[in-house]
Amino acid sequence: MTETLNGAQITVRLLERQGIRIVTGYPGGAILPIYDALGQSTVIRHVLARHEQGAGFIAQGMARASGEVAVCMASSGPGATNLLTAIADAKLDSIPLVAITGQVPKAMIGTDAFQEVDTYGLSIPITKHNFLVSSTEELLEVIPRAFEIAASGRPGPVLIDIPKDVQARSIEITQWPEPGQCRPAAPAPADALQQAATMINTAARPLLYLGGGVVHSGASALAVELAEKANLPTVMTLMALGAMPVDHPLSLGMLGMHGARYCNLALDECDLLIAVGARFDDRATGKVAAFCPNAQIIHIDIDPAELDKIKTAHIGITADVSEALSRLLPMVSANSREIWVDRIRSLKAEFPQVFPDADRPLSHFGLIREIAEHLDDDASVATDVGQHQMWVAQAYPLRRPRQWLTSGGLGTMGFGVPAAIGAALAEPQRTVVCFTGDGSILMNIQELVTAGEEGANVKIVLMNNATLGLVHQQQTLFYGERLFASQFKAMPDFVRAAQALGIAAVDLDTAADPVASLHAALDQPGPCLIHASIDAEQKVYPMVPPGAANRDMIGA
Amino acid sequence: MNAINRNEQQALARAVLEIDVNNHAGVMSHVVGLFSRRAYNVEGILCLPVGDGQRSRIWLLVNEDTRLPQMIKQVEKLEDVIAIRRHHADHAVFSELKAFFQP
Structure with a gap:
């Protein structure tokens, strides 16, 4: 049967045929035809992030939790540049992602048109592969191929840049391509x-x-x-x-x-x-x-x-x-x-690993231990980047592959909250704990709105030391204790900020029974910020000084 | 230093890479980007379509470097690269072009 569809409708249909059920993104002028088609889909649910980087990390959270290719979308220009950090992060951690960006119409490419940026050129070094689609017909080849590349061999992100006129033009379709699948690797010799x-x-x-x-x-x-x-x-x-x-x-x-x-x-x-x-x-x-x-x-x-x-x-x-x-x-x-x-x-x-103060539930290790003991292995654990990330890596009893979502290679602050939302969307039956810090959470705090809107079952544990802990630690140890730009002077009221952004929040600092409050927050379905102040003088130990041999660890 | 010695030194210090690629916009950028991001200078580039124009052949003249084997593996991974072959610097492809590159 012949159908007449425009490029945007073809794109959405190909995503449906790939088995995609959730896409996350942020609309804008150059991707509006695709959003128009997406709005008509009865199969795909769109999760609206509050920043394109958030969308990129939500997709990463879905991919990391499920192992399946996840899709994010953004418009041209700033939409595309905002996605780049999440794409680079996916490249370094080998996460399968298909990122779709709108581009200005073909005839305007290279004219410095409104919201035009060289998305193709910018994404070359941070993707496994990328495409600038030059005709509507090409979508039928490019989209399945993008999924095949993302999933095959060493997984990674693939970007598809689609000019607006390619999205808008209609063609006749008589036959659909097979969905792109992971190609098996050659056997080991x-x-x-x-x-x-x-x-x-x-x-x-x-x-x-x-x-x-x-x-x-x-x-x-x-x-x-x-x-x-x-x-x-x-x-x-x-x-x-x-x-x-x-x-x-x-x-x-x-x-x-x-x-x-x-x-x-x-x-x-x-x-x-x-x-x-x-x-x-x-x-x-x-x-x-x-x-x-x-x-x-x-x-x-x-x-x-x-x-x-x-x-x-x-x-x-x-x-x-x-x-x-x-x-x-x-x-x-x-x-x-x-x-x-x-x-x-x-x-x-x-030479045991020591966890100082782990028996005190409001210490950094105590908090991690208390949460781990209250949850079971079904829970997923996401982190942001910093001291809290390393403490959780050291102390949380991770027992399940894909239980752990962390930005390893790129070490991107701001990863945690949106990645946790993505994990909760991919696996709604699980509780997702996101350990974060006062530095990291501010880098994507707008996604708390998304968490609230989606009712994502994420528990965001904010370990607040009013400090960029790893920077503070390195300045203390290796830069003569010259602390600079690592201690925050102005601090937001995170509990009220979370409430203002539409999610529940609990402050363990002021709770009459902090452990009971923690347990209640973990047990309550839906998103919640759990705030706890920790000691800024705590270090991540042991530590191999930069450039040193692993045997020359310092501390603990 | 006489001319023979200079050639010998060049032969030791350089390599020629022959890369078969799909012929479309951006492929050259993918290939040379792998070199530029590592601050690895490409001394010479030649590229022309092959056969019906679906494919092109890129010839690169590069300095010998301990990173060259890794570079070749990275080039091999590119989706639009079909094959890569390594030759000695005395390969005719660049030496026969000398006439076009007189100062």
Whole structure:
């Protein structure tokens, strides 16, 4: 059957055919045809953010929680530039996103037209791929392809810039393209897997090093199975937390700059490092030359450009880590590895991770612990960026892949609130806790309105020290205590601000029974801001000073 | 330094990359952007359509650098790149153009 549809209607229909049920965005002149078509869709619900960056992070929250490609939209010019930070963040953390932007009509491109910006050029280095659509017909090819690219291989963001006249022009459609799907990766080479298995079987002190790729690939259970079968003590990157329950006996938790001392010391001693879906980020490795100095390296990653980028691998395997691990498992022999496991146990005993004041529910660690104990593993945990993020990474008992939403690579303040809203939209049955700070929340506080409008089940825990904590910490430790621009002089009344923006709020500072108030706020469905003042002098410890080797951690 | 020595040094210090790409607006920008963001200078660029014009071939003359293998992998990942081949600096493609580049 032939249908006559304009580019905007075609775009919306292709999104529907992709299985998209929620899009988030912000309208404007150059994307109005698409918004007009979107308004007629009975299948897709549009979530109106209050800033395009919020829309980008809401989409990221949906993608991180569900593992599916999520869609955000913005208009041309400032709409598109406001999206860029969220797109760059998705690129660094390999989050599958399709961003659709309106563009001025083709005939006006390059004339400095109203709200014209070179969205295509701006987005080249921060997307996995991008398109400037030059005809309405091309949409039929570009949109499914964008989803295929976003989901295939190493996931990432794809941007589609659509000029207004391309949206408005009508064409006849006789046949719809198949939705774009994840293309399976080429299988891991059998001989390399066999060599890897031999190395694991003969290693005395092997360590498993899990990265975000394990979560993206859905390989968490396989990784845990491998660790248990061969008794491989396991470290996780910030992005992989929850891939193995952090309180699993073989877990050493997070490695790197703010990892536990026993974790970094174990890495120093290992003779084989099995890196799976990890990219040897500088925050994980510290000074690279001193990272796992005695270890041979097996590196499995779906992105061939990650192999040998930072550390040369003895065995490099380009593969989907699920596929590689499932075939590696039967080749690896069971091994009790008592000496090494004992050594790990004694490192843990000798250099424990300490959580000062954790028994005081209104301290930074106490708050995290109290919330974790009150919730179960079904809850999702989002964070913003700063001290609170690292404390939660250290102390929250994350036990489930995709439980944890944090901006790892780009470290974007303002990520938390909209990402938590996105997670709540994708999985409305879950409680989503968002830990944030007084610096971060102000960077996207307008999204509290969105949370209220959507009734998103997000509990925003604001750890307020009236300070840019990590900046304050570095100035204190490495800049002669010259505190500058890191202490806020004027502070908003966050409780009243949240109420004014339309959500419930509770102040634990003034509550008669703060723990009871906290529990009540967590149990009440819908969005709520939970405000608690914390001590500005608290540091994130241990800490690897910038540029230092991981073994040279300071503090605690 | 005589001419032969200079050529030898160039041969050691340079590499030529041959890149088959889809021929549409923006592809060159994707390729050279990978170099510019790393402050990796591209010494020479040649590009012309191949066959029916659906595809183009980009020739790049670049300095040898420890980052070159990583650069090649990054170029390979681009959606519009079909293939990349690495040649020695003495490849004819640039040397035969010398006449057009006299000071």
